[in-house]
Amino acid sequence: MKFSKHIAQLTLDCVIFGFHHKKLKLILSKLKLAKEIYALPGGFILQEEDIEDAAKRILFERTGIQDLYLEEFGTFGRANRISDEDFQLFSGIAGDLYPDVEPPINENNQKMRIVSIGYYALVDFEKVIPQKIDLDESCDWYDIKELPNMIFDHQEMAHKGLQVLRENLDKKLLFNNLLPETFTMKNVQELYETVYDKPFPANNFQKKMLDLQILERLDKKYTGAKSKAPYLYRLKPRT
Amino acid sequence: MKFSKHIAQLTLDCVIFGFHHKKLKLILSKLKLAKEIYALPGGFILQEEDIEDAAKRILFERTGIQDLYLEEFGTFGRANRISDEDFQLFSGIAGDLYPDVEPPINENNQKMRIVSIGYYALVDFEKVIPQKIDLDESCDWYDIKELPNMIFDHQEMAHKGLQVLRENLDKKLLFNNLLPETFTMKNVQELYETVYDKPFPANNFQKKMLDLQILERLDKKYTGAKSKAPYLYRLKPRT
DNA sequence: CCAAAAGTGTTCTGACTACACCCATGA
């Protein structure tokens, strides 16, 4: 066999961000290993598959959502990105899921590097129950501020993903799965404050959002709170 | 042999931009093929090599410059990024340069996709004579506005590289090899006008550049032209 | 009427634009 069903030394890992009520989380798998260690959802890429389609496939496997907004944020290819310890831990189980892929060990029993492409996506974590796959002991949402011990350079990938998410969040809002159908300006503000981890003054924030021309104002929302009822908004249908 | 000396289905291609006197060029190889077709300088990645080091190695091979500023700008992995025609053209010669890498054909004689990582770099093209390698009939600078027929999706890669170069050119200037040791403000302005392919008003441009606090004003330059002598500048030593 | 939260208006600043103007230089 010259070529396996999957590309041998290239994987794809996804930083799936979930937002809800001032919390920013991401999906991690707890791996079925002796040591407690976590990984970004990822996998190998099929030979006939566009890389972006592979990312969509992995995202669908884990979230059940078909058409998610996603973006590539970088390639991770340091020669030593897989430590010896992680390699030994992981190589035992990877073959179960990808029997076609040769374990990354050369004829001298040295580990070989696997390059990973990073993608991120955005969802509302109240709407998505992370699905585990065979390699996972469990799969769940973890707060970005309290990330557990992660395998390979996955922690670095998660941070790079967040950094790219923060660039032009305005444009990304257009596609999102982060907010419900209708929402208040406060909801949007909390989303921004959570992603950027800093406060935004409400009046300036509102002006800026409205100036973007992407929100449509609807009726007011009467919650029964003893305060003024906020307007509801929805994303303008894209032209 | 389970693994070759190079990673099998992953390559790296470099968009090496060269600037001089209102011209923006990039290095292309004319391949030793029946058809006249050009390629970005690129190559496979060694198993033990950081990807960024592989990019530096390729850049050094082609330009003779060791420590070039470079940046990754994306991954190119469409399943059909290599057309049947390009595949047939190229597969004949690739084996000469990389005898260790299996030709990307599966057992059913179907071509397999190779994923490529894009890097770009910046130089002054008057200072660099592009070096050809075995696969090349020639290797030279080509104007970005008059790109010849390019193999695979290399044209798309070149344009994406330019797009990323345009983002934050200010910061990239700090590292560059684009300008001589000392230069006039007009030189810098022409660089910007060439990269962005649009004019900048001279007075506002000067103010903006000086506000960046990265230029140090030196003595005037007396060229013998019958006009006021411009100041010379140099990049402030980085702290 | 009051507290709480929503929403608006006004001013200030700093970046960028456009326009007009002055200065040095060699012919």
Added chain:
DNA sequence: TCATGGGTGTAGTCAGAACACTTTTGG
């Protein structure tokens, strides 16, 4: 002294930030 190109100054516009203020709501 004049044309040429280098360099500076000022006013207008626009997005953000900071501040104070008014409005709506249910108790």
